[in-house]
Amino acid sequence: MYTASAYREADLRVPKGAPFYFRYNHFEPETAVEPHTHPWGQLCRISLGLMEATVETHKLTAPAEYLIWVPANAPHSASIRQATDFISVYVAESLAERLPATGCLIAQTPLVRALFEDFAARRVSVMQDAWDLRQFELMIELLARAEHTDSYLPDSQDRQLEPILQAIRLDPADNTTLQAWAERVHSTERTLARRFQTELGMSFVQWRNRVRLLRALVWLKEDRSVQDIALALGYGTPSAFIAMFRKQVGFSPERYRRQMCGETERPTA
Known part of the structure; x- marks a missing residue:
């Protein structure tokens, strides 16, 4: 190293x-x-x-x-x-x-x-x-x-948010909707949406995408295919995963992998 x-x-x-x-x-x-x-x-x-x-x-x-x-x-x-x-x-x-x-x-x-x-x-x-x-x-x-x-992936001890955050961290592929989560934690979709913004400063989907991105970066390093990663993260198609990755990082998963391996020319600062 x-x-x-x-x-x-x-x-x-x-x-x-x-x-x-x-x-x-x-x-x-x-x-x-x-x-x-x-x-x-x-x-x-x-x-x-x-x-x-x-x-x-x-x-x-x-x-x-x-x-x-x-x-x-x-x-x-x-x-x-x-x-x-x-x-x-x-x-x-x-x-x-x-x-x-x-x-x-x-x-x-x-x-x-x-x-x-x-x-x-x-x-x-x-x-x-x-x-x-x-x-x-x-x-x-x-x-x-x-x-x-303080964190790209903030946490919360809120009694309704905590079980949701923990579940997604353990299984980023979980596609449970916010409405379904609301039923599980005895709340409403509107209340949970407000708590995500208040406690974490972002929406439920934005937070889940960040969990998925961090997991994807680990798997790209392990040389797993983009298709395999997309399916493992709960995306129906690789293109949906690639679109999320581009939005978060600014370029495709394969380009990230090449840069990680030092296989492309240096980008401009």
Whole structure:
């Protein structure tokens, strides 16, 4: 297994007093980043697939549409299963204080993604002019206002939701409808739909799709066929599974498998 460095040299290269510092890497499949800390807050961005990180004792799983935020001096480690481009952004204290005090996932809006891609296209490492700073300040403001979540797959101790979540985790292929679940837990479909939004911040179907995606990623790594995975996850056809996968990850299961094996050209950051 390839193991990345603890970034001590990169930390030393950050100019003193810099408002931000970008690092660009390409990670090979099965990259493990050992526990380490930084004196600055850190935004972590991958170009595709999933990144798994532990910030202090909290485990975070982030698909490419989310950033992982790590506050200054918080011990953290990470693992990346597929080949991917990686951007690490160190954030000075004056700007980092706008972001959460604990590690979390932050959703990338289309504008945040465009700002990141502009920095990456110009290969900006440190501030070159006043516009760079204004652009970065805008990005931090957008991230401060964006969705923050502790988990890509949140949990709940709600007495009606808990048995549903547990059952789906054990059997992601379970196609029981929300209406049928409501009858089982002595509730109504409308009440359960509201509780999913209140407790988990998403719909019943969105939560179940995330469970299925995480299970699919494991099976793709084990080289199971897309058709087999689709059937095992309760889809009537592979195309329905592929459509869900594309919506969640941004590309097909087979492309994910190729990227995981490092068989395609590097995607642009």
